[in-house]
Amino acid sequence: MSDVAIGVDVGGTKTLALMIARDGRMLGEVHAATPHAIAESIGAPTAEVVAGLVKELCDAQGRSVSEVPIGVGLPGMMRRDGRLVYAPNLQSASGAELGPLLGASLANANVFCENDANCAALAEHEWGASRGIDDFVMVTLGTGIGGGVFADGQLLRGRSGFAGEIGHMVVVARGAPCLCGNHGCWERYASGGGLHRLTREAALEGRLPTLVAQRGNAAAVRGEDVTAAAAQNLDEAVVVVREIGWWLALGLANLAAILDCGHFVIGGGLSSASNLVLPAARQYVADLVEGHAARPEIAITSSMFGPRSGAMGAGLVAFERSQ
Ligand SMILES: [Zn+2]
Numbered sequence: 001m002s003d004v005a006i007g008v009d010v011g012g013t014k015t016l017a018l019m020i021a022r023d024g025r026m027l028g029e030v031h032a033a034t035p036h037a038i039a040e041s042i043g044a045p046t047a048e049v050v051a052g053l054v055k056e057l058c059d060a061q062g063r064s065v066s067e068v069p070i071g072v073g074l075p076g077m078m079r080r081d082g083r084l085v086y087a088p089n090l091q092s093a094s095g096a097e098l099g100p101l102l103g104a105s106l107a108n109a110n111v112f113c114e115n116d117a118n119c120a121a122l123a124e125h126e127w128g129a130s131r132g133i134d135d136f137v138m139v140t141l142g143t144g145i146g147g148g149v150f151a152d153g154q155l156l157r158g159r160s161g162f163a164g165e166i167g168h169m170v171v172v173a174r175g176a177p178c179l180c181g182n183h184g185c186w187e188r189y190a191s192g193g194g195l196h197r198l199t200r201e202a203a204l205e206g207r208l209p210t211l212v213a214q215r216g217n218a219a220a221v222r223g224e225d226v227t228a229a230a231a232q233n234l235d236e237a238v239v240v241v242r243e244i245g246w247w248l249a250l251g252l253a254n255l256a257a258i259l260d261c262g263h264f265v266i267g268g269g270l271s272s273a274s275n276l277v278l279p280a281a282r283q284y285v286a287d288l289v290e291g292h293a294a295r296p297e298i299a300i301t302s303s304m305f306g307p308r309s310g311a312m313g314a315g316l317v318a319f320e321r322s323q
Helices: 044-061 098-105 116-127 192-204 209-215 223-231 235-259 269-288 306-321
Strands: 004-010 014-021 026-033 070-074 084-086 111-115 136-141 145-151 263-267 299-302
Touching: 004 044, 004 116, 004 306, 014 044, 014 306, 026 044, 026 306, 044 098, 070 098, 070 116, 070 306, 098 111, 111 116, 111 306, 116 136, 116 145, 116 263, 116 306, 136 235, 136 306, 145 235, 192 223, 192 235, 192 269, 209 223, 209 235, 223 235, 223 269, 235 263, 235 269, 263 269, 263 306, 269 299
Parallel strands: 004 070, 070 111, 136 263, 263 299
Antiparallel strands: 004 014, 014 026, 136 145
């Protein structure tokens, strides 16, 4: 039984790999850009990047790759057998069986694949913000929105393993087009991509005059400009950030109505802006959820591990499944 594991989180823009100890201590961290080129062999560029990071971590820590279990978190619909059957935000790996691909290029290492937001939920439940909490939803705000649902202390998997694809709940009928092919999905409004879209819209409508003047034109204003300016209390930026908070609250209210979960843990790349977005989301959830006054308080908190939750949880998956 290995005393360390490697957890890899393949995100929409960045792939992060951590070596962790059994108590969750982080021993090493490396990252690389996530490849998006569609290769003849589906998933091969992703496998190549992941294998490179794994080798780099093992070399730095003086470990042999074949002795360290490896967990890989991937965005999208992950079947129980570890096949990523549909990944709108990672189309270069959609349909890939990364476990065998990686095993072949890593000296037959033990590789276990899991949905990335499920990994984040497992890490926060084991070591982080939802430790000891049986009913919660992990919501990862990155390029899209990922979800990991804990009900009665268990990760909800569903019939095929696809449970928790909350980013593709439709919140606007015939709304903004989504990479999944549908329209009006929640992740088009409340993720990092949603922030970018709402920023663009607000800039073109003349609602961000100071930022447009700073950048020179409306198309050049980025989501990061809005969160940075909101942190400095620039009113026009605060309005857009609160708008993101409203969209986040809309999806959370729907989830609370379905699941009766008392706790939402918000993580992912956009979670760095959470001290701006979450207060608005808390306020709006009270307006949007059915029977708010009749419910116990619904907690909305930041994840403990931020953008590292997914990789930490992937490491936890590697420990648990290699036993
Ligand atoms: Zn969608």
